[in-house]
Structures are given as structure tokens and as C-alpha cells.
Amino acid sequence: MELLTVSGIGLEEHGNPVLQNISFRQPAHRKLALAGESGTGKSTLLQIIAGLIQPSAGEVRIGGDRLRGPAEVLVPGHPGVAYLSQKSDLPHSLRVEQVLRYANKRPPAEAQALYALCRIDHLAQRRTDQLSGGEQQRVALARLLLGAPRLLLLDEPFSNLDRGHKRILQTVIDELGTRLGITCLLVSHDAADTLPWADEILVLHQGRIVQQGAPAQIYRQPIDEYTAALFGDYSLVRGAARRRLLPRQPAAGALLVRPEEFRLSTTKPGLQGTVSSVRYFGNHDEVEVALPNNGVRVRQPIGQWVVGQTVFVSLVPNGGWLLQA
Template sequence: MDLLTVSGISLTERETVVLQNVSFTQQAGQKLALAGESGTGKSTLLQVIAGLIQPSAGEVHANGSRVRGPAEILVPGHPGVAYLTQNSALPHSLRVEQVLRYANKRPVAEAQALYELCHISHLSERRTDQLSGGEQQRVALARLLLGSPRLLLLDEPFSNLDRVHKRILQGIIEELGHRLGITCLLVSHDPADTLSWADEILVMRQGLIVQQGPPARVYQQPVDEYTAALFGDYSIVRGAERQMLAPVSKRKAAETVLLVRPEQFVLGPKSPNHLIGTVKASRFFGSYFEVEIALPVNTIRVRTASHEWKPGSLVPVSVAPGSAWNMKR
């Protein structure tokens, strides 16, 4: 059964189209993510779903009933739907214990278990203005969870956090579905946040959903270069470089371009379909090297575990069989 149904949502603000006929569904327990450049309407869509913005057209149904916007009800919001913003917006100078007590609708034992899940049990006597950004975000999340939501909307929850606090919050969000049965819809500009977490990704561009599918498909088979760029580096193979792949018919070559991710290139040894490139640079990124290679037509970036390729050296380049994606233009 669908927990969330978004049907034909459009929004125009000051003669600017923000959302265009957006439709999708989310089942209970499904981890769904929205991806796209800044200004594509992701956060606005979340606020429409939460009942905080009135759409120009379309309807949202959550938890079995229609979400009414601020033009229809006095206090915006929808039962069973919680919305976590980038900024925690906690009451200033109150103790954490006070903030949580005012919001609590759970038995004491359940509330305490929730505080432990959110890693905030030790913060109860601290004032909100004494908390770090990561601590504030976890307290804000706990405050929302005390209301027993079924659907949690997460709007760039990691954007202001350092790596340590981000990892803690990611672990908490991962546990929400398993331990509390809460369904999450996540917005993030970082591809690593969505690719590693989501069951399905919706890609937005200029208020439209341009692609929807499992993370592996969206990453490996993007519908266009905009979508490809959202999830990492890539190279477009055309012209003389096609000899790095199996033969492509002239008709097919005219209709498509071939998209190759950095890890899909193979450096040496020579193969029937290789090209010889010149190494321009080799950069160390911890778990891999990124090698920049000049080919006859353009320059590509290759991800490899080897450090043997030095600037100025010649290297055979091919593409792993079956890895390139024929992307229509």
C-alpha cells in the first residue's frame, strides 16, 4: 500500500514555474531520495508534501488522507508527517530536556530509547545554544520522532555537518525504518548520500522529474548529461575513441553517445580495442588514483588502484566490456 501519493503537483510563484506536474508514489518502508541541482524545486516539493506550501495544482495524499496546504487550514502540517530542515530551529536557550518534554507524546521508556537511538541522552541538561551543529540536528530529529510520525521528510539533513556528525546522523536515519517503522524521503545534493542509501532515486530538473529508478540504474544509465553529472564524473566517447569499444554501426553512432564512468576504463595491457593515451596528471584520493589522460579527441579521467602511471607516460586505454552506456541525445 502506498504511504504517499503525489499527483500532478505544479507550483507557480511570481510568474515563475517552480514545479511542473510532479507525480510519484512511495510505499511504506521504501527509502526514496530526491536529487538535483540547487533551485530545481526539491525543497519546495518537500514543503508541499508536508503541507507547508499550497500548490497551484495537484494533490498529495499521505497516511490515507489528503494533505491540505496553508490556504486551507490555520495551522500548516499533516498528521503523521514530520519535516526536518537543514537548520534545526530549536528554541533558544532552553535545556534539551525541556525541549523534548514539551514535544513528547510517548511513554517514558519509549522516549528514553529514542534518545539513545539519536545519541542525545547525555545532552539533557545542556542548553540548546551550547550544542554543536550535529547535536542540534539530532535533538531536532528526536523532537520530531517523539510525535510518532509515519513519514519523515529530510531536507538536506547533512549539509551543515562535519564528517563525524554526518556519519552519526546517517546511522540514525538508517535505523529509523528497522526499529521504529518510519518511512523516509530524503533530499540531498551529495550523490553519496542518495546512492548508498536509497531504494529509488527521483532526479529533478527545473521542477520536473526527468528520471526515476534504482540507484545503480540512475548512476550507470542516466537519461542525459545533466543526470550523469549529478552522480559523479564521466566521459563521452565519440569519433576515433569508439575503437575502445565493440564496433558500433554508423546509424547507431549517429543516434547515441557513449557515457563512461572513470572506474569503467581499463589501463593496460593492450587489447584489440585499445587506444594509446598520454598521462597528463595522476592524483591520489586515498582509496584510488585519478589519472588524467589525453586521447586523440579529448581528455578523460580514469579511476584506478595503481600508482604506476606517471605524467608523460604512454598508456593503453580500453573500456570494460558491457560497461559503457548508449545515451541518446
């Protein structure tokens, strides 16, 4: 059963379209991510779903009930929906225990279990202005969860966090669905936030959905270069080099290849090229190979290749994706 139904959402600001005919469904307990570069309307769409912005067209339904926007109600929002913004917006200088007590609608044992889930049970006596950014974000999340929402909207929740606090919050969000039965919709421009987490990804560009699918499909078979670039590095191979790598495919179109989809060898078969640079990334090297009229980036084990070396490039089985011309 669909928990969230978004139908024909559009928004104009000062006569300019911000969102255009956005429609999708999210079943309960399914993790959905909205991806796109800055300015594509991701956060605006999330605020419409939260009931904080009035759309110009279309409607949002939560569990079959139409969500009313701020132009229709005195207090914006929906009782079954919680919205976590990039900023925690906690009351200044209150103790964490006070902030949570004012928001709590759960029995004491449930509340304590929730604090442990959010990794904040040791922060009760600290003031909100004494918390790090990651701690503030987790307290803000716990405050929302105390209201027992059915749908949690996460607007770039990791954008202002260091690596350590980001990983803690990612773990917390991973556990929400299984432990609390809460459905999550996450907005991010970072592939590392969406690919390992989401069941399905919607890609937004210039206010429209341009691709929708499972993470593996979005990553391996992007509809265009814009979508490919959102989710990692790639190389485009054209012309004779492309036809040699995929000889049985139509002549038109460029071959989009992720770095791990190439294979390097010191012997034939393959396209002959020359190593132009080798960059160390800790658990792998990225090798730039100059081919005739093409340059490609190849992910390889550490220490096997040197600049100036002659190599032969081929594809791993089922590697590469032919973009339409």
C-alpha cells in the first residue's frame, strides 16, 4: 500500500517554473531518495510534501488523505509527517532533557529506547549550545521521532557533518525502518548517501524527474551524462574506439563506462593506450589511459602501473552503457 502519493506537483515562483509535473508513489517501509544537483528543486519538493510550501498545481496524499498546504491551514504540516532540515533548529541553551520532554508523546520505556537508537542517551544534561553539529542533528531527529510519525523527510541531513558524525547518523537512519517501522524519504546530492541506502532513487533535473529506478540501474544505466555524473566518475568512449569495445552494438552513441568496468592488461586483446597518470586512493589506484582520440579512467589494484607504460584496455563482462545519440 502506498503511504505517499505525489500527483502532478508543480510550482512557479515569480512566473518561473521550479517544479513541473512531479508524480511518484512511495509504499510504506520503502526507502526512497531524491537526487540532483543544487537548484533542481529537491528541497522544495520535500517541503511541499511536508506541507510547508503550497504547490501551484497537483496534490500530495499521505495514507490516502490529501495534505493541505499553508494556504489552506493555520498551522502548516501534517500529523503523520516529520521533516528534518539541514539545520537542527533546536531551542537555544535548553538542556537536551527539556527539549525532549516537551516533545515526548511516547511511554518512558519507548522514549529511552529511542534515545539509545539515536545515540543521545548520554546527552540528557547537556545544553543544546554545548552540542556538536552531529549531536544537535541526532537530538533534533529524536525530537521528531517522539511524535511517532509515519513518514520521515530528511533534507540533506549529512551536509554539515564531519565524517565521524555522518557515519553515526547514517547508522541511525538505517535502523529507523526496521526498529520503528518509519518510512523515510531522503534528499541528497551525494551518491554515497543514496546508493547504499535507497530501495529506489528519483533523479531531478531542472524541476523534472528525468529517471527513476533501483540504485544499480541508476548507476549502471544512467539516462544521460547529468545523471551519470551525480553518482560517480565515468569515461565516454566514442568513434572507432567505442566500436572496437562494443562491435555488435549500433554505430551511433557514446559508450559510458565506470572506472571499475574497464580491464587493463600488458598484452592483447584490447585497445592499445599509454598510461598518462596514476593516482593513489588508499584502497585502489585510478589510472588515466590515453587512447587514440579518447582518454579513460580505470580503477585498478595499487602499484601495478607506471606513467608511460603501454597497456591494453577492454571491458569487463557486461561493462559499459551505450548512451543514445
